[in-house]
Amino acid sequence: MISDQAKKEIDFWVTKYPEGRQSSAVMQALTIVQNENNGSLTGELMQEVADHLQMPSISVQEVATFYENYNHKPVGKHIIRFCHNISCMLNGSDELISYLEEKLEVKTGEVSKDGLVSVKKVECLGACVGGPMCQIGDQYHEHLTPSKLDNILDNLK
Incomplete structure (x- = not known):
């Protein structure tokens, strides 16, 4: 294999x-x-x-x-690792995760119907000053808002 x-x-x-x-x-x-x-x-x-x-x-x-970077079930082409530790949580990460789940019609830990995206909550990505934030691939996205998240999602292929 x-x-x-x-x-x-x-x-x-x-x-x-x-x-x-x-x-x-x-x-x-x-x-x-x-x-x-x-x-x-x-x-x-x-x-x-x-x-x-x-x-x-x-x-x-x-x-x-x-380590949270290893997956033990199928994932989407893009994995959105959303920090929900204290700094991000205080800045609205839980609301953004809910927004993301609703927009993509996928729950945390699942793969979107089109197979493009998986959403994963992680404890900390070490970018507390930029919260709320997520990681997609090797790229960090900080100071997220619903509109910033929409822009990011629109550019995923």
Whole structure:
């Protein structure tokens, strides 16, 4: 299930760590495998990562379930990670999440009918001064309002 290309990418990351410490590349390995598999990880994929890195399967699962950037069920083409920690919440993130769910007709944790978008609540994205905010791909969107959110959504393809 892990392609040869993905294995090469993982092996590149393994070379960045001392010999015998290949398990240190687990986060990059999970990211590579997730990206290759439509944005989500299955138990079988996590097992293959464990086998490739010669580490216990439970250790891979612990990493994959601890960090919010790993998905364990199908996701949309774009994942909107909406911060709902205290700074964002005090600035209206919960209202914006509700607005987003209504506009896209999708609940948090689900995929839109067209498969374009998933909405995910996350604890903190480290941009408290810019709250309310969300992350789409590698890009942060701060000081959000319904109209700013509409603009962002209109540009998703």
